[in-house]
Amino acid sequence: MSFLQIQDVSHIYFSKKDRTLAIKDVNLSIEEGEFISILGPSGCGKTTILSIVAGLIQPTIGKVILDRETIVGTNKNTGYMLQQDYLFPWKTIQENIFLGLKLTNQLNEKTKQKTLALLNEMGLSHVKNQYPTQLSGGMRQRVSLVRTLATNPKLLLLDEPFSALDFQTKLKLEDLVFETLKQFEKTAILVTHDIGEAIAMSNRIYLFTNRPGTVHKVFEIPDELAKITPFEARNHPLYNEIFQEVWKELEKLEK
Amino acid sequence: MKSKINIESMHNEYKQKLIRERRFVVFFQLLIFIAFFALWEIASNLKWVDPLVFSSPSKVWNLLVENIIAGTIFSHISITLFETILGFIIGTVAGTILAAILWWSPFLSKVLDPYLVVLNAMPKVALGPILIVALGPTMTSIVAMGAIISVIITTIVVYTSFRETDPNYIKVLQSFGATRWQCFKEAILPSSFPAIISTLKVNVGLSWVGVVVGEFLVSKQGLGYLIIYGFQVFNFTLVMQSLLIIVIFATIMYKIVEVIENALIKNR
Ligand SMILES: Nc1ncnc2c1ncn2[C@@H]1O[C@H](COP(=O)(O)OP(=O)(O)O)[C@@H](O)[C@H]1O
Numbered sequence: 001m002s003f004l005q006i007q008d009v010s011h012i013y014f015s016k017k018d019r020t021l022a023i024k025d026v027n028l029s030i031e032e033g034e035f036i037s038i039l040g041p042s043g044c045g046k047t048t049i050l051s052i053v054a055g056l057i058q059p060t061i062g063k064v065i066l067d068r069e070t071i072v073g074t075n076k077n078t079g080y081m082l083q084q085d086y087l088f089p090w091k092t093i094q095e096n097i098f099l100g101l102k103l104t105n106q107l108n109e110k111t112k113q114k115t116l117a118l119l120n121e122m123g124l125s126h127v128k129n130q131y132p133t134q135l136s137g138g139m140r141q142r143v144s145l146v147r148t149l150a151t152n153p154k155l156l157l158l159d160e161p162f163s164a165l166d167f168q169t170k171l172k173l174e175d176l177v178f179e180t181l182k183q184f185e186k187t188a189i190l191v192t193h194d195i196g197e198a199i200a201m202s203n204r205i206y207l208f209t210n211r212p213g214t215v216h217k218v219f220e221i222p223d224e225l226a227k228i229t230p231f232e233a234r235n236h237p238l239y240n241e242i243f244q245e246v247w248k249e250l251e252k253l254e255k
Numbered sequence: 256m257k258s259k260i261n262i263e264s265m266h267n268e269y270k271q272k273l274i275r276e277r278r279f280v281v282f283f284q285l286l287i288f289i290a291f292f293a294l295w296e297i298a299s300n301l302k303w304v305d306p307l308v309f310s311s312p313s314k315v316w317n318l319l320v321e322n323i324i325a326g327t328i329f330s331h332i333s334i335t336l337f338e339t340i341l342g343f344i345i346g347t348v349a350g351t352i353l354a355a356i357l358w359w360s361p362f363l364s365k366v367l368d369p370y371l372v373v374l375n376a377m378p379k380v381a382l383g384p385i386l387i388v389a390l391g392p393t394m395t396s397i398v399a400m401g402a403i404i405s406v407i408i409t410t411i412v413v414y415t416s417f418r419e420t421d422p423n424y425i426k427v428l429q430s431f432g433a434t435r436w437q438c439f440k441e442a443i444l445p446s447s448f449p450a451i452i453s454t455l456k457v458n459v460g461l462s463w464v465g466v467v468v469g470e471f472l473v474s475k476q477g478l479g480y481l482i483i484y485g486f487q488v489f490n491f492t493l494v495m496q497s498l499l500i501i502v503i504f505a506t507i508m509y510k511i512v513e514v515i516e517n518a519l520i521k522n523r
């Protein structure tokens with residue numbers, strides 16, 4: 001049994017005027033410690049899948065099993081990181097990173113120290129008493145990562161966390177997130193529409209079709225590429241080869 | 256270096272320009288202030304306007320000094336201020352609590368929606384006589400007037416702002432398993448502070464209206480009473496004096512709300 005299994009999941013959004021089949025018959029499974037990417041055009045249901053895995057919405061059909069338990073509602077095992085940092089502007093950085101601990105009643109000296117140590121590892125301990133508006137986009141997204149990791153979730157859901165950043169910041173942050181997650185041996189799902197990012201960061205890529213989104217093709221990334229940092233991976237000869245392969249599939253989807 | 260740029264002196268020049276501009280603005284503000292009272296005084300003395308109705312600044316000033324020396328004005332001021340502040344606070348807090356209840360229960364908010372529209376459209380001061388019969392011709396009725404006039408509009412504005420909270424903040428909270436109450440406390444309420452503050456500003460003005468009308472009707476004490484009393488005995492100097500005092504205190508209250516605003520939303 002895999003660590004995470006998404007079984008025959010479909011989801012329809014209903015509104016008064018409309019019904020939208022966002023995803024259809026999605027199946028995928030992830031082993032503990034793996035980093036996988038969901039790659040697909042915008043509107044293909046990537047955020048919907050993450051919301052379902054996080055337990056924020058109940059799938060219309062199908063189920064998600066995490067660590068042998070079917071997901072019903074939100075739970076402590078998953079951490080969610082959004083496209084934009086969504087740090088609370090009226091809270092200091094420190095209050096922001098303690099938020100999850102506070103909400104789950106785990107805020108104590110020990111967890112506080114651990115979280116602050118993590119902030120320090122991100123090179124941000126000097127801003128802990130500042131407010132989010134005083135920080136740059138890259139710094140804010142790093143704080144957001146600390147906030148997500150603070151509650152020590154087993155599974156991380158990353159919803160295009162780098163897409164709002166400039167290219168240089170993005171490359172640096174990819175490395176940082178990659179190394180941090182490897183260090184803590186986390187399982188992660190990255191959602192992205194950036195082919196390069198998906199190749200550089202993951203063990204496996206699920207390429208999705210246009211809406212209704214479903215798994216079109218799975219690309220296994222060879223270990224020699226998956227083990228090195230995203231920045232190094234981008235310079236690896238294999239990188240371009242896989243890029244071409246994924247690109248061709250994407251082209252096919254457009255027709 | 257191609258050209259010599261003296262940033263320091265340019266900045267000083269810029270600052271000087273700002274100061275000059277500021278002085279100009281203040282000058283004209285003072286000019287209007289002085290011109291207004293001077294014109295009023297002259298118009299009244301030369302009988303361009305009926306001095307019995309429009310009084311004059313010097314008469315108002317003399318009456319005010321008289322009343323201050325006699326000490327009679329203070330009880331009226333403090334009573335009206337007390338009623339206004341109380342009405343203002345009750346109206347704002349009750350409106351915010353109502354908004355929270357509506358947010359809490361989407362069903363209730365749908366049911367109550369048309370009633371809110373009706374209540375908002377109704378001129379609240381028209382309720383004055385009913386309030387006085389129901390609560391008695393006392394301070395309670397006046398405070399109720401001060402509160403009732405602002406409560407519905409507060410409810411509507413604050414509730415709208417509650418609903419406009421960015422759903423992604425809620426998503427962050429829910430991903431940590433937050434309860435509805437935690438979502439309210441951590442995201443809905445703080446993100447609505449700007450809207451709440453802006454209703455505070457509106458409510459300052461509304462509460463004065465409610466309280467003054469209430470005092471007209473109850474006619475026992477307070478600045479509103481002095482206005483209606485001055486009107487009845489045809490002492491318009493007294494009316495003008497009371498009006499000026501109201502303007503001064505309403506402005507002070509407004510400024511205090513502004514200070515609170517700056518303190519509350521300094522980090523946005
Ligand atoms: N709350 C919602 N109500 C109705 N339709 C929605 C809702 N959320 C998303 N959708 C629709 O579902 C589809 C998939 O959305 P989403 O999962 O956000 O895609 P992606 O993250 O891949 O861009 C889109 O067509 C979107 O318009």
Ligand SMILES: [Mg+2]
Nearest residue numbers: 046047048159
């Ligand atoms: Mg999305």
